[in-house]
Every structure is written in structure tokens, then in C-alpha cells.
Amino acid sequence: MPxxxxxxxxxxTIDTTVAHEARVYDYWLGGIDNYPAxxxxxxxxxxxxxxxxxxxxxxxVFLGRTVRYAxxxxxxxxxxxxxxxxxxxxxxxxxxxxxxxxxxIVYVDKDPLVLAHARAxxxxxxxxxxxxxxxxxxxxxxxxxxxRCTETLDPDRPIALxxxxxxxxxxxxxxxxxxxxxxxxxxxPGSSLAISxxxxxxxxxxxxxxxxxxxxxGLTLVPRNRSQVEKLFAGxxxxxxxxxxxxxxxxxxxxxxxxxxxxxxxxxxxxAGMGRKP
Numbered sequence: 417m418p419x420x421x422x423x424x425x426x427x428x429t430i431d432t433t434v435a436h437e438a439r440v441y442d443y444w445l446g447g448i449d450n451y452p453a454x455x456x457x458x459x460x461x462x463x464x465x466x467x468x469x470x471x472x473x474x475x476x477v478f479l480g481r482t483v484r485y486a487x488x489x490x491x492x493x494x495x496x497x498x499x500x501x502x503x504x505x506x507x508x509x510x511x512x513x514x515x516x517x518x519x520x521i522v523y524v525d526k527d528p529l530v531l532a533h534a535r536a537x538x539x540x541x542x543x544x545x546x547x548x549x550x551x552x553x554x555x556x557x558x559x560x561x562x563x564r565c566t567e568t569l570d571p572d573r574p575i576a577l578x579x580x581x582x583x584x585x586x587x588x589x590x591x592x593x594x595x596x597x598x599x600x601x602x603x604x605p606g607s608s609l610a611i612s613x614x615x616x617x618x619x620x621x622x623x624x625x626x627x628x629x630x631x632x633x634g635l636t637l638v639p640r641n642r643s644q645v646e647k648l649f650a651g652x653x654x655x656x657x658x659x660x661x662x663x664x665x666x667x668x669x670x671x672x673x674x675x676x677x678x679x680x681x682x683x684x685x686x687x688a689g690m691g692r693k694p
Contacts, residue, residue, distance in 0.1 A: 428486045430528045435633045438527045438586055439680065440541060442502045443676045444472035449502050449529060456457060457633045471684040473661045475612050478688050479580050479665040481669040482610040484510040484691065485655075486576040490608055494575045495517045496565070498553050498599075500525040501584030503536040508578060517543040522568050523561055526552040535640070541666040553582065556595055574606035574693075583648060584614040585636050600651050600693055609652050612688040614638075622686060645687040652691025659689040 432451040440461070440484040446469075450458075462468045486492040493516050497508045500523040512519035523537050523546070530537075534548035547564040559565060570574055575601055586592040600609060616623030616639035623639040630637035640648075643686065646659050661683040 424489045429574055430532070433461075435635060436527060436529070437635060438501045438524040438525065440664070441472060441581070442504070445476065446503055447502060447504055453633070458636070460629045460633075461580050464622045465619075465685060467682075467684075471662075471686065472506060474684045475581050475686060475688075476504070478609075478612050478662045479578070480490045480506050480511045480641050480664060481510065481666050482576070482578065482580075483508055484515065484669045485666055486513045486608055486610075487519070489655075490576075490606075492574045492576045492606070492608055494573060495519070496524070496559075496569065496571045496599075496603075497521060497577060497578040497580075498524040498559065499579065500530060500537065500548075502527075502530055505536060509544070511542045513544045514543045516673065520545045520568050521569075522549060522565050523548045523650060524549045524551050524553070526550065537685060545620060553579075553586075553595060554590070556598040556602065560599070562588050565638045571604060573604065574608070576608045576610065581610065581614070583610050583611060583639070584638050587636065587638055588652045593648065596619070596648055597651060603693060605693055607693045608655075608660050609691045609693070610689075611645065611648055612686050613640055613648070613680065615642070615645070615685055617687070618683055618685050622648055630664050639685075640687075642687050643691070649689065649691040651691050653675065655690050655692055659687050662686050662688050665689065669685070 435453045439450040440458045443450040443454050443458040495508050507520040526629055531550045537548050538546045540546035545568050547568040549562050549564050550557050627637045632694040642659055665688050
């Protein structure tokens with residue numbers, strides 16, 4: 417399909433002297449779109465969470481599972497992926513359009529570097545559609561009313577909302593629950609919500625030290641326990657098995673990652689799940 421328009425409402429200047437969430441994540445995944453500040457913070461967090469690189473890969477695999485589940489089990493072929501991050505292997509549209517070439521995907525991210533790579537995110541199948549919106553999760557109305565969203569996704573059919581490893585960058589006081597609720601309110605019945613979220617339930621001190629390292633670098637990193645993550649699904653019915661570890665959420669959907677390659681990793685320090693809007 418032809419590349420979509422890219423909008424520039426948010427600042428497009430890339431400050432490489434400070435760490436950024438998407439670039440730190442890219443570093444853990446073995447990407448090349450990161451800078452010394454990102455690698456410094458990535459290494460500092462890894463000192464407190466020794467298996468963070470395997471955990472980041474496990475989170476990427478979870479994304480793929482949620483896409484497969486949405487299509488094969490729920491019949492949803494439209495995706496709104498917010499907090500997209502930098503393009504890497506097995507992006508949402510690649511997984512979705514392998515199963516259904518006509519699948520439609522809208523990516524949303526506020527990072528100027530993701531904006532710079534947005535063309536790569538929009539190379540979908542001729543039958544499907546993909547678009548990118550340069551926007552901030554803090555303003556859900558601007559996302560839902562953006563022409564790239566309304567023209568790409570059919571508002572009369574269910575949409576899979578993807579909030580993968582993004583809500584941990586918000587405090588409750590930032591209006592987190594209201595943001596998620598407003599997004600869900602803007603989606604039709606039968607839509608789904610997928611979330612993965614950093615937790616300290618498996619090592620509270622390590623998670624707290626990682627959050628402190630992020631804070632020193634000017635980033636927010638909020639670990640939440642299982643009950644707190646479950647509350648983020650308010651307004652939906654959780655699909656089995658409910659909120660689970662990344663590894664335990666529908667592993668039969670494929671692309672498991674062998675943890676035996678990393679002796680530090682037990683369960684990934686994250687809770688994950690999917691809810692369905694009635």
C-alpha cells in the first residue's frame with residue numbers, strides 16, 4: 417500500500433543526550449537505534465534485572481500471541497497499537513497480515529525516532545492497510561479522532577487495542593485509568609484490550625532499584641502488582657487465563673522463547689492479559 421501521511425504535531429527533535437524508553441527497549445532487543453544515554457540506562461537497569469534482555473524478547477513474543485489470539489479466537493482483524501516503539505522483527509502488522517492479509521493496523525507513538533522510522537511500520541500487504549500517528553497516549557481523544565485512525569479502522573467492527581509495555585511509564589496520578597477508559601469508550605463492542613506490564617511481584621527490591629535508576633535518568637517506571645494490573649482491564653471481561661505471566665499466556669500460540677539460554681530468567685517480571693469489551 418502507499419505510505420500514509422505522517423503528522424508532526426509533537427516535537428520532532430531527537431535529543432540523543434538523554435535516555436528514551438523506546439530506545440532503551442531497542443537496546444535490550446539488540447537493535448541499533450539507540451545512543452550512549454540509552455545504553456547506559458539499559459545497562460544500569462540490567463544490573464538490577466539480570467534477565468532483562470530475555471524478558472524484553474518474551475514481551476515481544478507476547479505481542480505476537482495477542483495478535484494471533486485476536487484474529488483466530490475473537491475474529492478481530494483491526495489493531496490500534498499504542499506505544500509502538502521502534503520497528504523490529506515481528507511487528508503487529510507482520511504477524512496480523514500473515515494470518516489475514518486484509519488486516520488493518522494503526523500504530524501510535526510520541527517518540528520522534530519512531531516517527532523517523534514510521535515508513536517501515538507502514539509497509540503492509542496490498543490487501544491490508546497500515547498507518548502511523550505521531551501522538552501521545554496522554555491525549556486519547558486526539559488518537560481516536562485522527563483521520564489516519566478513522567480512515568484506516570472501521571468503527572463499526574471490533575478493534576484490538578494494544579498497550580504492550582507502555583502503561584508502566586505512567587503514575588496513577590497521571591490519570592492512567594481514565595486514559596485507558598477513554599480509549600475503550602471510543603471502541604466498538606467486542607473490541608479487545610491487551611496489556612503487558614512490569615511488576616515487582618517476582619523481585620520487589622530489584623524492581624524498585626530499576627525504577628530508581630530510571631527516575632535518575634528522567635524517566636518514569638512504575639512496577640505494579642497483579643491486582644493493580646487486573647484493575648487496568650476495568651470495563652472488559654478477561655479472557656482465560658486472565659492476568660498471567662508472559663510465558664503462561666497462551667504459549668500454544670507459538671514463538672516461545674527458550675529461557676534455558678539465560679540462567680537468570682525465571683518468569684519475566686511482567687503480568688499480561690487480554691480483556692474483551694462487552
